[in-house]
Amino acid sequence: MSVREPGARSASVKDVAAAAGVSLGTVSNVLNRPDRVSPGTRERVLKAMTDLGFVRNESARQLRAGTSRTLAYVMLDASNPFFTDVADGIDAAAEAADLSLVLCNSRDSASREQSHLALLEQQRVQGILVTPVDPDSPSLDEVARRGTPVVVVDRTRADQSFCSVAVDDVLGGRLAVEHLLDRGHTRVAYVGGPAHLGQVHDRLEGARSAWAAAGHPEDALAVIETSALTVAEGREAGARLAGIPTRRRPTAVFCANDLVALGLLQHAISSGVRVPDEIAIVGYDDIEFAAAAAVPLTSVRQPRQLLGRTAAELVLDEATNVGHTHRQVLFTPELVARSSTLG
Amino acid sequence: MSVREPGARSASVKDVAAAAGVSLGTVSNVLNRPDRVSPGTRERVLKAMTDLGFVRNESARQLRAGTSRTLAYVMLDASNPFFTDVADGIDAAAEAADLSLVLCNSRDSASREQSHLALLEQQRVQGILVTPVDPDSPSLDEVARRGTPVVVVDRTRADQSFCSVAVDDVLGGRLAVEHLLDRGHTRVAYVGGPAHLGQVHDRLEGARSAWAAAGHPEDALAVIETSALTVAEGREAGARLAGIPTRRRPTAVFCANDLVALGLLQHAISSGVRVPDEIAIVGYDDIEFAAAAAVPLTSVRQPRQLLGRTAAELVLDEATNVGHTHRQVLFTPELVARSSTLG
């Protein structure tokens, strides 16, 4: 078994042609239009290829063809199950279009996002899907202006200069609180932060609108702000809730995402607070671990796969259709009721 | 704002040279050795670049240079937090070596794995890290033989024809059971499957060796086989456990991974079985959700980031060092004791 040394050149079509005793054009034909080559020579060429360990050079192919066969998704945080589900949806659409998907993880860093975008642009990928650290960053515009289709995923931009796919967070907030009102709760808290995140803001807005529509006094909807949407912050919020005197303590909590809700649930259980009898909990995202929690979590579900699939379709349209116009797609969330609110 | 039409050619160095009124070589110098160009012309060239929306063509660069600046990790399952942590470790090492990392997700499908490998090979990536569906698949050998460095991650091969990094699963199994023995348990069950997975097998082997070393009768270590390492299967196993008469029912369970353990925990809590008083639970992997469970989970921790970092270092050594020899690195796991066994 001969392994190529580091740095050694690999076999090219020319080498294959020489080994098979045919011309270079024939080798190319074997690769791209096998039917135009007689079976005999084709076999000979194929054999030469395996013998030499020939691997087609994609750079050369792409340079010549002017087009690549890949799509990219720059993820905000690959360790959040929400985004990997979105990625699966993208992958499905990419596969259907016979493109392959590469994933890049910016890990919530604008500079990493930048360098991924730059490289992908240089690689002339067919399109870039991105959940950006800052959806209003001008660097996204530059990429788009230079000609690479860009679609914003799970975020929206203030201006509408991009295609984007997102879920209606205001509606989601409304659904969550309406559900709690239906269950008879009159003291409710919203837990989430930081407040400048669009999603945190929108979900609260929805919550408030449902609250007001039910004729409740606005200040009976408490807001507990966290510094991040993590399990640890959820636990911490649970501790703060527990510190409120029983008579005034909320009987239900709506959390800005499932991680926070899981942390809060954990705090409740470990301190002997019964869920949902003493406190009901609603999460957001409906990640897999929500249904699998010790007390299965009521949560606002987003169509994650669909989000990804649609984003991929938009970027492909932009890449291939001259008459493309930007669209902002907004999906509708759905409440999934489970034990954490149903007793 | 002029956006390029789909299919339109983007500006090349030639266009930039023309616009700036310099030769093509000068543009290249601005790009690669800016110091060799007088400040005046450099500015002029830079301006032409932004005006034209010039983006360097990586295919051409790579074709000429013969080398790419990227590393790839073909993940088995991007939605398992374990693998995303490994990916973070790889990313750190890649960043340090000034390479960028692309992630591909085979989603446990051999054919998707194949096509990702093929494309990466054609793209002449510096190296491929892979957690394969089947570590003994010959297609990995072919990739390596043709010259792309390949390192196997979190798996080992029967022959030792690759570099690999993994964690000592036999030891991990031993640690888990020794911990349960220390806590005084004499009826223990191992839950995991399918049995043909190397990891499921090795962890059981370790469990048995610790069990035997303590002088316990071998058949007092029950084995409950699952068809996958998922939360749902864990719940199902919990139901099976509950069906065993109390006198013979295990007082402790060692699960082959955390997802199974979380499912089992969920079943226990929802059916009123106290953890750890009536049943103690040990998981494996120590994913973030383990510590965040309703009853924080005792688990066997693997050095996930280190696993990734080391794998990246090995593949880079193979890519650059002519004297490279294959190594199989085996890391040591560590037991993290929490409430699910500590009362």
Next chain:
DNA sequence: TTGTAGGCGTTATCAA
């Protein structure tokens, strides 16, 4: 059916 030639965009070498 097979062979030949030109060019994709970039970089490095060499000459001016």
Next chain:
DNA sequence: TTGATAACGCCTACAA
């Protein structure tokens, strides 16, 4: 300091 040129590997006309 700047400019011209060849080469990387592949693909597609076009010619034989």
